[in-house]
Amino acid sequence: MDSAAVVIDMESKNLRNAFSMLIGIIAFGTFGYYFFEHMPVFEAFYMTIITISTVGFSEIVPLTQVGRVITVIIIVLGISVGTYTIGIIVKWFVEGELHKIFWRLRVQKQIAELNNHYIICGFGRIGRTICGELYADNTEFVIIEQDVSAIEDIDKEKYLFLEMDATSEEALLKAGIMKARALVTAVNSDANNVFITLTAKGLRPDIFVLARASEEKNEEKLKKAGATRVVSPYMIGAKRMAQVLKRPTVVDFIDIAMMGSHLGLIMEEARLSTKSNLIGKSVIDSYLRRDYGVIIVAIKKMSGEMIFNPMPSETLEAGDVIVVIGKKEDLKRMSEVL
Numbered sequence: 332m333d334s335a336a337v338v339i340d341m342e343s344k345n346l347r348n349a350f351s352m353l354i355g356i357i358a359f360g361t362f363g364y365y366f367f368e369h370m371p372v373f374e375a376f377y378m379t380i381i382t383i384s385t386v387g388f389s390e391i392v393p394l395t396q397v398g399r400v401i402t403v404i405i406i407v408l409g410i411s412v413g414t415y416t417i418g419i420i421v422k423w424f425v426e427g428e429l430h431k432i433f434w435r436l437r438v439q440k441q442i443a444e445l446n447n448h449y450i451i452c453g454f455g456r457i458g459r460t461i462c463g464e465l466y467a468d469n470t471e472f473v474i475i476e477q478d479v480s481a482i483e484d485i486d487k488e489k490y491l492f493l494e495m496d497a498t499s500e501e502a503l504l505k506a507g508i509m510k511a512r513a514l515v516t517a518v519n520s521d522a523n524n525v526f527i528t529l530t531a532k533g534l535r536p537d538i539f540v541l542a543r544a545s546e547e548k549n550e551e552k553l554k555k556a557g558a559t560r561v562v563s564p565y566m567i568g569a570k571r572m573a574q575v576l577k578r579p580t581v582v583d584f585i586d587i588a589m590m591g592s593h594l595g596l597i598m599e600e601a602r603l604s605t606k607s608n609l610i611g612k613s614v615i616d617s618y619l620r621r622d623y624g625v626i627i628v629a630i631k632k633m634s635g636e637m638i639f640n641p642m643p644s645e646t647l648e649a650g651d652v653i654v655v656i657g658k659k660e661d662l663k664r665m666s667e668v669l
Contacts, residue, residue: 346419349419360382367397383405383406385406442473443507447510449512450473450515454481455519458476466490473506476492477494498526516541524553525542528540528542532556539559542558545564597659598628599666603647603651613644613646617647625655626655633648
């Protein structure tokens with residue numbers, strides 16, 4: 332359970348306890364005056380209220396010794412409960428708890444309304460970079476993190492998040508796993524990544540899970556747990572450094588295509604919908620290069636077959652994923668047609 336929910340539960344419980352005690356005191360005083368002082372029920376209730384409030388009104392009827400003992404008990408308990416209740420309310424306002432609670436409730440409502448979004452488990456170096464890329468593309472996502480220092484950084488970035496344990500079913504359900512597009516598990520522990528993957532697949536077997544592996548030997552374990560793709564950042568980083576040494580120009584080109592640059596070029600993928608007017612046309616007859624200035628680098632068929640540098644005569648089919656490179660604004664126009 333996240334900290335906002337804990338605060339809500341604790342403060343609600345404290346207020347419930349205070350009101351329960353107040354009702355108990357009123358009942359005690361009303362029945363006490365009724366039985367021992369033989370007052371009518373309403374007068375007994377009225378006497379109890381003015382005694383709790385310590386307004387200083389005189390006694391309705393002269394009280395016996397027992398009645399005065401009851402009055403003393405009511406005053407002592409009433410002052411104690413009143414002070415306790417006021418203390419809770421003052422704490423809420425002084426410490427800003429109400430503001431925090433309402434803010435977290437608003438965030439939780441926003442998370443509940445997400446659809447086709449990404450769930451990012453862990454906000455370390457990898458998770459932070461992933462979130463930055465998604466945010467730059469205006470892609471909806473929610474983070475699950477319980478480390479206090481990481482949460483402070485998430486707050487600064489104004490990202491949606493849940494302060495919970497990502498290995499729990501409750502956290503994944505609150506993050507909207509049943510409506511999510513994919514889940515990324517990028518916590519520091521491979522064991523936790525395996526557990527998160529198992530939990531996610533148990534809740535929703537068809538969800539795409541991208542898992543981080545700190546050690547190469549754990550990649551197979553993550554795949555067996557159900558991860559759709561497994562990435563080892565250290566292995567990728569080492570291979571990239573080797574490629575920079577051997578093929579620096581190739582790496583520069585990939586950076587331009589994948590990360591964007593001053594040239595404004597970017598590599599993107601797009602799936603042909605069943606309503607696309609490109610279905611049944613060849614690559615050359617699609618006029619994508621002529622109309623949008625994009626280059627088709629590869630085509631991935633529904634069968635999983637990958638066609639690199641497709642021939643001009645290659646036919647486009649529904650469900651094909653085409654990989655293209657071009658300017659961002661041109662790719663946006665093209666995706667609307669596809």
